Amino acid sequence: MTGPLQIARPDLGPEEAAAVARVLGTGWVTQGPEVAAFERELAAFVGAPEAVATSSCTAALHLALVALGVGPGDEVVCPSHSFIATANAVRQCGATPVFADVDLDTFNLDPADVARRLGPRTRALLVVHQLGLPCDLEALLALARARGLPVVEDAACALGSEVLTERGWERIGRPHGDVACFSFHPRKLVTTGDGGAVTTRDAALAARLRRMRQHGMTVTDAQRHASGAVVFEAYEAPGFNYRLTDLQAAVGRVQLGRLPAALVARRALVDRYRERLDGAPEVVVPVEPPRARTNWQSFCVRLSDRCDRSQREVMEALLAAGISTRRGVMCAHLEPAYADQGPYEGLARSEQARDRGLVLPLHGGMSVDDVDRVCAALLAAAR
Numbered sequence: 001m002t003g004p005l006q007i008a009r010p011d012l013g014p015e016e017a018a019a020v021a022r023v024l025g026t027g028w029v030t031q032g033p034e035v036a037a038f039e040r041e042l043a044a045f046v047g048a049p050e051a052v053a054t055s056s057c058t059a060a061l062h063l064a065l066v067a068l069g070v071g072p073g074d075e076v077v078c079p080s081h082s083f084i085a086t087a088n089a090v091r092q093c094g095a096t097p098v099f100a101d102v103d104l105d106t107f108n109l110d111p112a113d114v115a116r117r118l119g120p121r122t123r124a125l126l127v128v129h130q131l132g133l134p135c136d137l138e139a140l141l142a143l144a145r146a147r148g149l150p151v152v153e154d155a156a157c158a159l160g161s162e163v164l165t166e167r168g169w170e171r172i173g174r175p176h177g178d179v180a181c182f183s184f185h186p187r188k189l190v191t192t193g194d195g196g197a198v199t200t201r202d203a204a205l206a207a208r209l210r211r212m213r214q215h216g217m218t219v220t221d222a223q224r225h226a227s228g229a230v231v232f233e234a235y236e237a238p239g240f241n242y243r244l245t246d247l248q249a250a251v252g253r254v255q256l257g258r259l260p261a262a263l264v265a266r267r268a269l270v271d272r273y274r275e276r277l278d279g280a281p282e283v284v285v286p287v288e289p290p291r292a293r294t295n296w297q298s299f300c301v302r303l304s305d306r307c308d309r310s311q312r313e314v315m316e317a318l319l320a321a322g323i324s325t326r327r328g329v330m331c332a333h334l335e336p337a338y339a340d341q342g343p344y345e346g347l348a349r350s351e352q353a354r355d356r357g358l359v360l361p362l363h364g365g366m367s368v369d370d371v372d373r374v375c376a377a378l379l380a381a382a383r
Protein backbone atom coordinates (compact mmCIF):
# COMPACT_ATOMS: atom_id res chain seq x y z
CA MET A 1 0.00 0.00 0.00
CA THR A 2 1.28 3.47 -0.83
CA GLY A 3 0.72 6.55 1.34
CA PRO A 4 1.45 6.93 5.03
CA LEU A 5 1.84 4.00 7.40
CA GLN A 6 -1.72 3.43 8.66
CA ILE A 7 -2.69 3.06 12.31
CA ALA A 8 -4.75 -0.08 11.59
CA ARG A 9 -5.32 -2.43 8.69
CA PRO A 10 -7.72 -5.37 8.58
CA ASP A 11 -6.12 -8.71 7.78
CA LEU A 12 -8.47 -10.00 5.05
CA GLY A 13 -7.46 -12.50 2.37
CA PRO A 14 -8.64 -15.09 -0.12
CA GLU A 15 -10.07 -17.29 2.67
CA GLU A 16 -12.58 -14.59 3.58
CA ALA A 17 -13.46 -14.09 -0.11
CA ALA A 18 -14.00 -17.86 -0.51
CA ALA A 19 -16.20 -17.93 2.59
CA VAL A 20 -18.44 -15.17 1.21
CA ALA A 21 -18.66 -16.93 -2.17
CA ARG A 22 -19.63 -20.18 -0.43
CA VAL A 23 -22.47 -18.46 1.44
CA LEU A 24 -23.68 -16.65 -1.67
CA GLY A 25 -24.00 -20.04 -3.32
CA THR A 26 -26.32 -21.30 -0.58
CA GLY A 27 -28.94 -18.56 -1.05
CA TRP A 28 -29.20 -18.02 2.72
CA VAL A 29 -27.55 -14.66 3.26
CA THR A 30 -28.80 -13.26 6.57
CA GLN A 31 -29.41 -14.51 10.13
CA GLY A 32 -29.05 -18.14 9.13
CA PRO A 33 -26.67 -21.07 9.64
CA GLU A 34 -23.46 -19.03 9.30
CA VAL A 35 -24.59 -16.62 12.00
CA ALA A 36 -25.45 -19.57 14.24
CA ALA A 37 -22.04 -21.16 13.62
CA PHE A 38 -20.24 -17.85 14.22
CA GLU A 39 -22.12 -17.46 17.50
CA ARG A 40 -21.11 -20.96 18.63
CA GLU A 41 -17.46 -20.39 17.72
CA LEU A 42 -17.35 -16.96 19.35
CA ALA A 43 -18.97 -18.30 22.53
CA ALA A 44 -16.44 -21.15 22.64
CA PHE A 45 -13.53 -18.75 22.08
CA VAL A 46 -14.42 -16.44 24.99
CA GLY A 47 -15.77 -19.24 27.20
CA ALA A 48 -19.37 -17.97 27.33
CA PRO A 49 -22.44 -20.21 27.26
CA GLU A 50 -24.23 -17.85 24.82
CA ALA A 51 -23.29 -15.43 22.04
CA VAL A 52 -25.86 -13.36 20.15
CA ALA A 53 -24.61 -11.69 16.95
CA THR A 54 -25.77 -8.18 16.07
CA SER A 55 -25.22 -5.62 13.33
CA SER A 56 -22.70 -3.61 15.40
CA CYS A 57 -21.43 -3.16 18.94
CA THR A 58 -23.59 -0.06 19.27
CA ALA A 59 -26.60 -2.23 18.48
CA ALA A 60 -25.35 -4.83 20.97
CA LEU A 61 -25.00 -2.21 23.72
CA HIS A 62 -28.45 -0.78 23.04
CA LEU A 63 -30.04 -4.21 22.95
CA ALA A 64 -28.30 -5.29 26.17
CA LEU A 65 -29.27 -2.16 28.08
CA VAL A 66 -32.91 -2.41 26.97
CA ALA A 67 -33.01 -6.13 27.80
CA LEU A 68 -31.64 -5.39 31.28
CA GLY A 69 -34.47 -2.91 31.84
CA VAL A 70 -32.73 0.44 31.33
CA GLY A 71 -35.24 3.07 30.25
CA PRO A 72 -36.36 6.69 30.53
CA GLY A 73 -35.56 8.32 33.87
CA ASP A 74 -32.71 5.91 34.61
CA GLU A 75 -29.03 6.76 34.97
CA VAL A 76 -26.18 4.59 33.75
CA VAL A 77 -22.67 5.27 35.04
CA CYS A 78 -20.07 4.99 32.28
CA PRO A 79 -16.92 6.75 31.07
CA SER A 80 -17.10 9.86 28.91
CA HIS A 81 -13.59 8.96 27.76
CA SER A 82 -14.69 6.30 25.26
CA PHE A 83 -15.90 6.15 21.71
CA ILE A 84 -19.16 8.11 21.67
CA ALA A 85 -21.19 4.93 20.99
CA THR A 86 -20.85 4.02 24.70
CA ALA A 87 -22.76 7.11 25.83
CA ASN A 88 -25.06 7.10 22.80
CA ALA A 89 -26.30 3.60 23.62
CA VAL A 90 -27.48 4.87 27.01
CA ARG A 91 -29.25 7.82 25.43
CA GLN A 92 -30.88 5.53 22.85
CA CYS A 93 -32.68 3.90 25.81
CA GLY A 94 -33.97 7.30 26.94
CA ALA A 95 -31.65 7.07 29.95
CA THR A 96 -28.92 9.49 31.07
CA PRO A 97 -25.23 8.64 30.99
CA VAL A 98 -23.50 9.75 34.20
CA PHE A 99 -19.83 10.12 33.40
CA ALA A 100 -17.10 8.91 35.75
CA ASP A 101 -13.43 9.78 35.35
CA VAL A 102 -10.69 7.42 34.21
CA ASP A 103 -7.26 6.42 35.42
CA LEU A 104 -4.51 8.08 33.34
CA ASP A 105 -2.24 5.03 33.23
CA THR A 106 -4.85 2.63 31.87
CA PHE A 107 -7.47 4.99 30.32
CA ASN A 108 -10.02 2.86 32.20
CA LEU A 109 -12.72 3.76 34.73
CA ASP A 110 -11.54 4.76 38.20
CA PRO A 111 -13.72 2.64 40.55
CA ALA A 112 -13.49 5.26 43.34
CA ASP A 113 -14.94 7.90 41.02
CA VAL A 114 -17.62 5.46 39.83
CA ALA A 115 -18.64 4.92 43.48
CA ARG A 116 -19.02 8.69 43.88
CA ARG A 117 -21.41 8.87 40.89
CA LEU A 118 -23.85 6.18 42.02
CA GLY A 119 -27.23 7.48 43.11
CA PRO A 120 -30.87 6.49 43.61
CA ARG A 121 -31.57 6.59 39.84
CA THR A 122 -28.55 4.48 38.85
CA ARG A 123 -29.91 1.49 36.93
CA ALA A 124 -26.72 -0.11 35.57
CA LEU A 125 -22.95 0.23 35.15
CA LEU A 126 -21.57 0.36 31.62
CA VAL A 127 -17.85 -0.35 31.93
CA VAL A 128 -15.42 -0.17 29.02
CA HIS A 129 -12.28 -2.21 28.34
CA GLN A 130 -10.64 0.75 26.68
CA LEU A 131 -8.62 0.04 23.54
CA GLY A 132 -8.64 -3.63 24.56
CA LEU A 133 -7.16 -3.25 28.08
CA PRO A 134 -9.53 -4.82 30.65
CA CYS A 135 -10.81 -2.37 33.24
CA ASP A 136 -10.69 -3.11 36.98
CA LEU A 137 -13.57 -5.60 36.82
CA GLU A 138 -13.06 -6.91 40.33
CA ALA A 139 -13.59 -3.50 41.95
CA LEU A 140 -16.37 -2.45 39.57
CA LEU A 141 -18.29 -5.73 39.94
CA ALA A 142 -18.04 -5.44 43.72
CA LEU A 143 -19.53 -1.94 43.58
CA ALA A 144 -22.38 -3.12 41.34
CA ARG A 145 -23.14 -6.27 43.34
CA ALA A 146 -23.30 -4.34 46.59
CA ARG A 147 -26.18 -2.35 45.05
CA GLY A 148 -27.77 -5.09 42.95
CA LEU A 149 -26.92 -3.30 39.69
CA PRO A 150 -26.33 -5.12 36.40
CA VAL A 151 -22.99 -4.62 34.65
CA VAL A 152 -22.67 -4.29 30.89
CA GLU A 153 -19.12 -4.67 29.61
CA ASP A 154 -18.36 -2.56 26.54
CA ALA A 155 -15.81 -4.99 25.16
CA ALA A 156 -15.91 -3.46 21.66
CA CYS A 157 -12.11 -3.53 21.47
CA ALA A 158 -11.35 -6.45 23.79
CA LEU A 159 -11.80 -9.72 21.90
CA GLY A 160 -8.84 -11.88 22.98
CA SER A 161 -8.04 -9.79 26.07
CA GLU A 162 -7.89 -11.56 29.44
CA VAL A 163 -8.41 -10.92 33.13
CA LEU A 164 -6.98 -12.74 36.12
CA THR A 165 -9.75 -14.17 38.32
CA GLU A 166 -9.66 -16.60 41.24
CA ARG A 167 -10.08 -19.32 38.57
CA GLY A 168 -7.03 -18.11 36.62
CA TRP A 169 -6.79 -16.16 33.36
CA GLU A 170 -10.12 -15.84 31.58
CA ARG A 171 -11.03 -14.18 28.32
CA ILE A 172 -13.13 -11.03 28.33
CA GLY A 173 -16.64 -12.02 27.25
CA ARG A 174 -17.04 -15.04 29.51
CA PRO A 175 -18.74 -12.70 30.70
CA HIS A 176 -17.78 -11.36 34.11
CA GLY A 177 -20.54 -8.78 34.23
CA ASP A 178 -24.06 -9.67 33.06
CA VAL A 179 -23.24 -9.22 29.39
CA ALA A 180 -20.25 -8.27 27.26
CA CYS A 181 -20.62 -6.50 23.90
CA PHE A 182 -18.07 -6.81 21.08
CA SER A 183 -17.44 -4.90 17.86
CA PHE A 184 -16.31 -6.33 14.53
CA HIS A 185 -15.60 -2.94 12.93
CA PRO A 186 -12.45 -2.94 10.72
CA ARG A 187 -10.33 -1.28 13.44
CA LYS A 188 -10.84 -4.40 15.58
CA LEU A 189 -8.76 -7.61 15.51
CA VAL A 190 -11.70 -9.59 14.13
CA THR A 191 -13.76 -7.78 11.53
CA THR A 192 -16.93 -8.59 9.62
CA GLY A 193 -16.98 -5.15 7.94
CA ASP A 194 -19.43 -4.00 10.56
CA GLY A 195 -20.90 -6.27 13.20
CA GLY A 196 -21.17 -7.00 16.89
CA ALA A 197 -22.18 -9.56 19.48
CA VAL A 198 -23.40 -9.90 23.03
CA THR A 199 -22.12 -12.74 25.19
CA THR A 200 -23.85 -13.87 28.36
CA ARG A 201 -24.25 -16.87 30.64
CA ASP A 202 -28.00 -16.20 31.01
CA ALA A 203 -29.92 -18.38 28.52
CA ALA A 204 -33.22 -16.54 29.10
CA LEU A 205 -31.55 -13.18 28.48
CA ALA A 206 -29.93 -14.55 25.32
CA ALA A 207 -33.33 -15.73 24.06
CA ARG A 208 -34.76 -12.26 24.71
CA LEU A 209 -31.83 -10.63 22.88
CA ARG A 210 -32.34 -12.98 19.91
CA ARG A 211 -36.01 -12.04 19.66
CA MET A 212 -35.36 -8.32 20.07
CA ARG A 213 -32.63 -8.20 17.41
CA GLN A 214 -35.13 -9.52 14.87
CA HIS A 215 -38.19 -7.29 15.31
CA GLY A 216 -39.40 -9.12 18.43
CA MET A 217 -40.31 -12.18 16.33
CA THR A 218 -41.16 -15.25 18.44
CA VAL A 219 -40.19 -17.78 15.73
CA THR A 220 -37.11 -17.21 13.58
CA ASP A 221 -36.92 -17.73 9.82
CA ALA A 222 -34.55 -20.65 10.41
CA GLN A 223 -37.01 -22.34 12.79
CA ARG A 224 -39.93 -21.90 10.37
CA HIS A 225 -37.82 -23.15 7.49
CA ALA A 226 -36.73 -26.24 9.43
CA SER A 227 -40.15 -27.09 10.87
CA GLY A 228 -41.74 -28.51 7.70
CA ALA A 229 -45.11 -27.29 8.99
CA VAL A 230 -47.10 -24.06 8.76
CA VAL A 231 -45.89 -21.87 11.61
CA PHE A 232 -47.16 -18.37 12.40
CA GLU A 233 -44.81 -16.12 14.35
CA ALA A 234 -45.97 -13.47 16.83
CA TYR A 235 -44.50 -10.13 17.88
CA GLU A 236 -44.96 -9.85 21.63
CA ALA A 237 -42.82 -6.76 22.19
CA PRO A 238 -41.37 -4.08 19.92
CA GLY A 239 -37.97 -5.05 18.56
CA PHE A 240 -35.24 -3.85 16.24
CA ASN A 241 -33.51 -4.95 13.08
CA TYR A 242 -30.03 -5.60 14.50
CA ARG A 243 -29.30 -8.72 12.42
CA LEU A 244 -25.83 -9.73 11.26
CA THR A 245 -25.78 -11.20 7.76
CA ASP A 246 -24.53 -14.69 6.95
CA LEU A 247 -22.04 -13.11 4.55
CA GLN A 248 -20.51 -11.19 7.46
CA ALA A 249 -20.65 -14.18 9.80
CA ALA A 250 -18.74 -16.31 7.27
CA VAL A 251 -15.99 -13.67 7.22
CA GLY A 252 -16.05 -13.55 11.02
CA ARG A 253 -15.50 -17.29 11.28
CA VAL A 254 -12.33 -17.08 9.18
CA GLN A 255 -11.20 -14.03 11.14
CA LEU A 256 -11.72 -15.81 14.47
CA GLY A 257 -9.40 -18.54 13.24
CA ARG A 258 -6.72 -15.90 12.58
CA LEU A 259 -7.06 -14.28 16.01
CA PRO A 260 -4.63 -16.39 18.13
CA ALA A 261 -1.74 -15.75 15.74
CA ALA A 262 -2.69 -12.06 15.45
CA LEU A 263 -2.53 -11.69 19.24
CA VAL A 264 1.01 -13.08 19.32
CA ALA A 265 2.18 -10.92 16.41
CA ARG A 266 0.82 -7.73 18.00
CA ARG A 267 2.42 -8.44 21.33
CA ALA A 268 5.80 -8.82 19.58
CA LEU A 269 5.39 -5.43 17.89
CA VAL A 270 4.38 -3.83 21.18
CA ASP A 271 7.46 -5.32 22.87
CA ARG A 272 9.52 -3.53 20.25
CA TYR A 273 7.64 -0.26 20.84
CA ARG A 274 8.45 -0.64 24.52
CA GLU A 275 12.14 -1.27 23.90
CA ARG A 276 12.33 1.89 21.87
CA LEU A 277 10.11 4.18 23.98
CA ASP A 278 10.56 3.05 27.59
CA GLY A 279 12.50 5.68 29.48
CA ALA A 280 11.81 8.52 27.01
CA PRO A 281 10.66 11.36 29.29
CA GLU A 282 8.33 12.89 26.71
CA VAL A 283 6.20 9.78 26.18
CA VAL A 284 4.22 7.62 28.62
CA VAL A 285 3.88 4.07 27.31
CA PRO A 286 0.70 2.13 28.23
CA VAL A 287 0.97 -0.42 31.04
CA GLU A 288 -0.83 -3.69 31.68
CA PRO A 289 -1.80 -3.98 35.35
CA PRO A 290 -0.93 -7.41 36.85
CA ARG A 291 -4.61 -8.47 36.65
CA ALA A 292 -5.06 -7.76 32.92
CA ARG A 293 -3.70 -8.79 29.54
CA THR A 294 -4.71 -6.64 26.61
CA ASN A 295 -5.10 -7.82 23.02
CA TRP A 296 -3.23 -4.63 22.02
CA GLN A 297 -6.01 -3.64 19.71
CA SER A 298 -4.51 -0.15 19.70
CA PHE A 299 -1.26 1.27 21.02
CA CYS A 300 -2.04 4.64 22.59
CA VAL A 301 0.84 6.52 24.21
CA ARG A 302 0.47 9.74 26.19
CA LEU A 303 2.58 12.86 25.75
CA SER A 304 3.95 13.68 29.21
CA ASP A 305 4.32 17.08 30.88
CA ARG A 306 7.96 16.97 29.73
CA CYS A 307 6.82 17.22 26.09
CA ASP A 308 6.09 20.86 25.31
CA ARG A 309 4.72 20.11 21.83
CA SER A 310 0.95 19.90 21.45
CA GLN A 311 -0.77 16.70 20.40
CA ARG A 312 -1.59 18.28 17.02
CA GLU A 313 2.02 19.40 16.44
CA VAL A 314 3.32 15.90 17.10
CA MET A 315 0.64 14.34 14.88
CA GLU A 316 1.45 16.76 12.06
CA ALA A 317 5.18 16.06 12.32
CA LEU A 318 4.51 12.31 12.16
CA LEU A 319 2.20 12.71 9.17
CA ALA A 320 4.90 14.71 7.40
CA ALA A 321 7.20 11.73 8.07
CA GLY A 322 4.69 9.38 6.41
CA ILE A 323 3.10 8.04 9.60
CA SER A 324 -0.62 8.26 10.42
CA THR A 325 -1.69 8.67 14.01
CA ARG A 326 -4.98 9.44 15.74
CA ARG A 327 -5.61 11.52 18.80
CA GLY A 328 -6.33 9.49 21.91
CA VAL A 329 -9.81 8.35 22.77
CA MET A 330 -12.43 11.10 22.61
CA CYS A 331 -14.56 12.42 25.48
CA ALA A 332 -18.31 12.39 24.82
CA HIS A 333 -18.94 15.27 27.26
CA LEU A 334 -16.74 17.59 25.18
CA GLU A 335 -18.66 16.96 21.96
CA PRO A 336 -21.47 19.26 20.76
CA ALA A 337 -23.90 16.31 20.89
CA TYR A 338 -23.52 16.31 24.70
CA ALA A 339 -23.30 20.07 25.31
CA ASP A 340 -26.90 20.28 26.54
CA GLN A 341 -26.57 17.29 28.90
CA GLY A 342 -24.20 18.86 31.46
CA PRO A 343 -22.98 20.46 33.60
CA TYR A 344 -20.07 18.07 33.94
CA GLU A 345 -17.51 18.08 36.72
CA GLY A 346 -14.54 16.05 37.85
CA LEU A 347 -13.49 14.68 34.44
CA ALA A 348 -10.03 16.28 34.32
CA ARG A 349 -8.15 13.01 33.77
CA SER A 350 -10.48 12.05 30.91
CA GLU A 351 -9.80 15.41 29.29
CA GLN A 352 -6.06 15.10 29.78
CA ALA A 353 -6.12 11.57 28.30
CA ARG A 354 -7.98 12.91 25.26
CA ASP A 355 -5.71 15.91 24.80
CA ARG A 356 -2.37 14.12 25.25
CA GLY A 357 -3.11 10.63 23.89
CA LEU A 358 -1.65 9.50 20.59
CA VAL A 359 -2.63 6.26 18.85
CA LEU A 360 0.38 4.89 16.94
CA PRO A 361 0.28 2.44 14.01
CA LEU A 362 -0.17 -1.19 15.05
CA HIS A 363 -1.34 -3.97 12.75
CA GLY A 364 -0.29 -7.30 11.36
CA GLY A 365 1.08 -5.80 8.15
CA MET A 366 3.83 -3.96 10.08
CA SER A 367 7.43 -5.01 10.56
CA VAL A 368 9.82 -4.32 13.43
CA ASP A 369 11.51 -1.79 11.11
CA ASP A 370 8.19 0.06 10.80
CA VAL A 371 8.00 0.27 14.60
CA ASP A 372 11.55 1.62 14.74
CA ARG A 373 10.67 4.24 12.15
CA VAL A 374 7.58 5.34 14.10
CA CYS A 375 9.54 5.58 17.35
CA ALA A 376 12.37 7.59 15.80
CA ALA A 377 9.89 10.02 14.23
CA LEU A 378 7.85 10.28 17.45
CA LEU A 379 10.87 11.02 19.64
CA ALA A 380 12.14 13.60 17.14
CA ALA A 381 8.71 15.27 17.05
CA ALA A 382 8.15 15.22 20.80
CA ARG A 383 11.57 16.69 21.73
Ligand SMILES: Cc1ncc(COP(=O)(O)O)c(C=O)c1O
Pocket residue numbers: 056057058059082083085086128130154156157182183184185195196
Ligand atom coordinates in the same frame (compact mmCIF):
# COMPACT_ATOMS: atom_id res chain seq x y z
C1 LIG B 1 -15.49 1.42 23.33
C2 LIG B 1 -16.36 1.30 22.11
N1 LIG B 1 -17.66 1.08 22.25
C3 LIG B 1 -18.48 0.96 21.18
C4 LIG B 1 -18.00 1.05 19.90
C5 LIG B 1 -18.94 0.95 18.75
O1 LIG B 1 -18.70 -0.17 17.95
P1 LIG B 1 -19.46 -0.34 16.55
O2 LIG B 1 -18.74 0.55 15.58
O3 LIG B 1 -19.30 -1.80 16.22
O4 LIG B 1 -20.87 0.04 16.75
C6 LIG B 1 -16.62 1.27 19.70
C7 LIG B 1 -16.08 1.37 18.34
O5 LIG B 1 -14.93 1.56 18.11
C8 LIG B 1 -15.78 1.42 20.83
O6 LIG B 1 -14.47 1.65 20.71
